Amino acid sequence: MNDATGIPQTALVLGGTSEIAIATMTRLAARRCRHIVLACRDTQGGAVAAAHSLRTAGATQVDIIDFDAADATTHAATIDAATELLGDIDMVLMAFGVLGNQADFDADPMAAVAAVNVNYTAAVSCGLLTAQVLRRQGHGTVVMLSSVAAERARADNFVYGSSKAGLDAFSQGLSDSLVAAGAHVLVVRPGFVHTRMTAGMKPAPFSTTADDVADRIVRGLETGAHVVWAPSVLRWVFTVMRHLPRGVWRKVSAR
């Protein structure tokens, strides 16, 4: 069960080797999240190291299971396996996603379809499967990793941005649909985060780290927020950006 300070006792991470996810779960393990399931494509290497560090942080049990975001036909089996291991799932953290490269997508639209399939379609599939679990158990929290890119599409990454915009809208609807089930959805909108995903890229203004995003997520759980931004100033930045004239936005967002 989630406690009164918003902290779960059990958690499933979809995209279990994400740096933001591991930083988040490290904090929650230290706050008595005792049983964690990491679901990821590569169940060796990074996942094993992550499981070890989560145990060190305080989790009593960490399991690793197969998860392929790209293949929606397998998602039900993944959620079932997690339910089998965890019993009640207090929190599901959806942290999978691919950034891709707009130039590659321009050259190969099928690559864009594959990326959208992971970022959006898989979130829909896993989100709805999770909702079934939460309705059945009558409680729980979903944390959805969205992005500031969802707020306004940018010429140099609009495939990624539009997939996150889809996920973001889906998550808000999911949130409202789960109120009557006693469940809660937290949408996380990080800016540019220094991780493997963004290695070698030129950082955008207000760039941040996985640790900072994790702090914002935990704080969001504590406050019962529906949306958190990382860093938090981005909320106000995008309040302005959202309304900029197209031409101005094109220049401001050009990289």
Next chain:
Amino acid sequence: MASISPEPVAHRVLTGWGNTPRSSATVMHPATSGEMAASLADPPTRGVVARGLGRSYGDAAQNAGGRVVDTTGVGRVEIDDAAGTVTASGGTSLDDLMRILVPRGRFVPVTPGTRFVTVGGAIAADIHGKNHHKVGSWCESVQSMRLLVPSGEILEVTPQSDPDLFWATAGGMGLTGIVTEATFTCPAIETSQVLVDTVRAADLDAVMDAMVTGDHLYDYSVAWIDLMATGMSMGRSVLTRGRFARLDELDELGGATSDRPLAYNPTVRLAAPPWVPPGLLNKLSVRAFNELWFRRAPEHRSDELQSIAAFFHPLDLMRGWNRIYGSRGFLQWQFVVPDEAHDTLRSVVGALTESGCTSFLAVLKRFGPGNAGPLSFPAPGWTLALDIPAAVAGLGPLLDRLDVMVADAGGRVYLAKDSRLDPTLLHQMYPRLDQWRQTQRRVDPDGVLTSDLNRRLGLT
């Protein structure tokens, strides 16, 4: 609540009084004793728990994905004047009881800080009041109860017939069955006025000293303590103590009230607004409130006549006062430490004061002896209860740290208030847990009775 239960069965989101954490369940509203007797039949896989008026702060009376039985739809009260006892259905509220009993010259054996609790809830939490040092907790006044258990039987349980089950149910958080009826002693009173002495204590040592030396002179005693006062004023308190006035005293002091000595007409004067802006309660506003409240109290006043509502249930004057904490809600943390651990109490008060966490007046009380209930909360020593907004940064780790201090001092936290305890501390805080589990399993071998509290802490 009975008045808002149009459907016999409804799916609802429930929370405790602290408005957190929340979960959804199928809520059943039995309206007859027959329906009540069938409320444990064909249980869902996620089990069943009873719920009264939902005044437990945490998650004791909710059951995510399962069934919750609202007990307040079945009401029955009988008074046996010769024996000095009352028999009431489990869903009877103390509010209803007092409206019946007080004008007839009786009072409930124990009342908590709100009268909106049920007889069944009083047993499940083994509630205590300002008179714990004199009469103990609620279940010590209970002579017998009727307990609906998962087999479908309704057992007549007394401390003599089945002491294990009786005391496992006392403070058993509803996990041994549904109390459909109980018989308990109700003391006679001559008037409905309380004769109150008030003392303002400058700091924690002063109030503790006053309680140690003087509580035995009073039937009722409690101190309100300001945890936001720092430095020399740390732990400053207002200590109020009293007893029911006798008829001759009312004649002497009462003026207008003396011609109706048992008049009882508690009113709800205010209702909290349905929505309050987040951040209404902040350090400044709460500090100002506490300051005002401390200054308002007389330094010393004797023999003041107060009504039952004013003395026992000041918070009930505002309906829905829990809403002032906003939609995120709040939690109450209450612990007890043994008398000899008064230094732990000082350290805890110091740590809470230092943390600067926003807390309205906390309640300090010195308990008398405990009872045979393995999960009954009261134990001889000091108990402190405080409300804190749930979203305060750093609250979880702070209370975790304080829980360890409490447990190491031989103390415990109150399960009826809990919403966040580290389950690994449960055994240390309640060393007779295994004894309780044995009895619990005897009446509930299939694990039908459960609650969010039970899932979170693993009581059964």
